[in-house]
Each structure stands twice: as structure tokens, then as C-alpha cells.
Amino acid sequence: QVQLVESGGGLVQAGGSLRLSCVVSGSGRTFSTYAMGWFRQAPGKERDFVAAISGPGAPTYYEDSVKGRFTISRDNAKNTVYLQMNILKSEDTAVYYCARAGRVIATILSSDYAYWGQGTQVTVSS
Numbered sequence: 001q002v003q004l005v006e007s008g009g010g011l012v013q014a015g016g017s018l019r020l021s022c023v024v025s026g027s028g029r030t031f032s033t034y035a036m037g038w039f040r041q042a043p044g045k046e047r048d049f050v051a052a053i054s055g056p057g058a059p060t061y062y063e064d065s066v067k068g069r070f071t072i073s074r075d076n077a078k079n080t081v082y083l084q085m086n087i088l089k090s091e092d093t094a095v096y097y098c099a100r101a102g103r104v105i106a107t108i109l110s111s112d113y114a115y116w117g118q119g120t121q122v123t124v125s126s
Contacts, residue, residue, distance in 0.1 A: 002026035002115045006098050009120030012088055016124075020083040022098030022117055032056060032076040035101040037113055038083045040094035040122075047097065051083060052106035061106050065091075090126040095119040 008020040020038070024031060037052040051072035052061045060072055071084040081098055099113035107113075 002028060002100065004098050004100060004115055004117035006096065006117045006120040009096060009122045011123045011125065014088060014090055014124055014126045016088050017084070017086045018088065018122060020085070020096055020098075020120060020122075022081045022083075024079045024081070024100060024115075030076075031079045033104050035103055035106045035112075036072075036074060036081040037099045037101065037106070037108075037110075038072060038081075038096060039099060039110060039113075040092075040096045041119075042091075042094040045094075047110060049108045049110065050096070052101075052108055053081065054106040055104040059106060061108055063108075085122070088122075088124045090124050093122060093124050095121050 003025050006022045032055045038050040039047050041047040053072045069087045074081045097119045098117045100115040101112045102114050
């Protein structure tokens with residue numbers, strides 16, 4: 001059974017940084033053959049795309065509001081994907097989810113992701 005476990009969320013002041021991690025375990029092909037993504041859901045809103053990374057590490061995609069501030073990366077030897085978040089803003093406050101796609105090339109569509117983590121809360125105080 002595939003499991004995704006996120007960590008690294010917390011409370012941070014505006015302008016600060018956090019790094020989220022997501023460890024993937026369970027059955028399936030080699031981790032490097034799956035694209036991974038990060039999504040977020042703010043209170044009362046739908047879950048939105050944040051960033052995605054292809055199996056080999058490139059290409060990557062970002063939602064416009066996080067470009068230049070967030071960086072997605074992965075360590076295929078550790079079955080782990082990261083989201084480095086810098087210059088955080090209050091509007092980044094949300095529950096952040098990592099997800100595993102059923103394809104190697106990154107995608108921004110949530111429907112392409114078959115497995116999801118439980119989420120980690122990120123709260124940015126202004």
C-alpha cells in the first residue's frame with residue numbers, strides 16, 4: 001500500500017521560510033518513475049496546485065503566485081520530495097498536501113495524482 005507522509009509544516013512569520021518534506025513508501029515502480037506534486041487548501045477554498053516535479057527531477061512547474069519563492073526538489077534515493085518555501089506571505093496559509101502521479105512527467109492536474117498524503121498545516125502570521 002502506497003503511503004505519503006508530509007512533515008515540516010508549522011507557524012512562521014511573514015517573510016520567513018519553511019521546508020516541507022514528503023516521504024513515499026509502499027508498492028509500485030521505482031520512485032524516480034513517478035512525478036510528484038504539492039497542492040494546498042486554504043480554509044473555505046478548493047485544493048489548488050502549487051508545484052510539481054517530474055520523476056528525473058525536471059521539468060518542474062509552479063503556480064504563478066509561488067514562482068521565485070518556492071522550490072520543489074526530490075531525492076530519489078530517499079523516496080522524498082521537498083518544497084522549500086521562502087518569503088512566505090499570509091496568503092500561503094493552508095494545509096499542504098503532497099501527491100504521487102501515475103506518470104513520470106510532472107502535471108498540474110490534481111486528477112492525475114492517485115495517491116495523497118494526509119497534509120501538513122502551514123500558518124503564516126502577518
